[in-house]
Amino acid sequence: MRRTLFRLAAVKPARYLEANAPTGITGLLTHGSPRATLLYLYTTTLDKLKAVPEHSLYRQSVEAVTKHRLSIVEQAVPPGYAEWAKTAQKLVADHPEQFNVTEEASGSVDGAAAARVERDGQVFIVRDVAVEIDPRDQEWDGEVDLGSGPEGLAQQKDLLDARQVKWEPEPQLTADQILELENKIGAGLIEEVVQVAEGELKLVDTMVKAKVWEDLEEAPAEGQWSYFERTS
Incomplete structure (x- = not known):
């Protein structure tokens, strides 16, 4: 919450967050289009999960969280979206x-x-x-830039x-809409939510390749994991 309020203090008069501005977290800049990015990541994750059997607990849990967050993001419609679409x-x-x-x-x-x-x-x-790169952040390679010729x-x-x-580009969410999204999802800044969604999407490929829903090659010994059960 404090990090979001920190960003709100420096927003433009129209109350839009400035892309690539500091978020208050080292190395994490303000995302330019979090809504469109999350919609794409979530729908792609759900599409890839179809390769996992429906009885798999992994698929059931990821689908539940992804669908829940997707519904929250879909409800946040930026001003002017209908005309743009x-x-x-x-x-x-x-x-x-x-x-x-x-x-x-x-x-x-x-x-x-x-x-x-x-x-x-x-x-x-x-x-x-x-992505615009500040030339001051680049290391000089010793060559002289002669400009663009014919x-x-x-x-x-x-x-x-x-x-x-x-x-x-798609119209952007206002700063207030971003704050509302962050509060409803409850997983930090919207940029952190995007990072989690990106990681989950990459993980699906790994889990499908490993076929985590199949039985272990060596069956666990009887009572091997019994100490995880609630006994009282």
């Missing part, structure tokens, strides 16, 4: 060649503005967003022509 759907329909359909969103889309990905019945547009400018123009569709 209508425009976005029309843009995708009018320019299908600019939105490649991929089974796995790798973040790299060849010649397209973004990737159109379906997850658990929902459609997501995954973009490869360039060849470089021509290559940039070709790239812009190939990605002529301008995609507007």
Whole structure:
């Protein structure tokens, strides 16, 4: 709570959290689009869990938590979302060649503005967003930057022509909506919730590969884990 209030003290007049601003936790910056990211992570996790048998306690527990948090995030609708969604759907329909359909969103889309990905019945547009890097944070390699010549400018123009569709990002949640989400989920800052969701998604692949729902190769001895049971 204190860390969130610390961030609220420095928000813009429109009361939106500034992306990449300090959160109060070392190494953790304010997320630029936590709602869209969580929706994608949760629906992808649920989709991958289908590879695990329904009787598995692992699947049951992860599904329960993921569906609960997904419902909370879905209820938080940013201002102007309906208008944005209508425009976005029309843009995708009018320019299908600019939105490649991929089974796995790798973040790299060849010649397209973004990737159109379906997850658990929902459609997501995954973009490869360039992260601005402060040159002061980079180590000089000894080479002198002579600037962009004609060849470089021509290559940039070709790239812009190939990605002529301008995609507007999803409207952001207000600072108050972020605070409400954090309180309902009860797992720290929204950025921490995103990190947990990313870890859970990676873990699903590991658990499916290990087939954790199958019996052990060597059956445990009788009473091996009896000391975990409540006796009083």
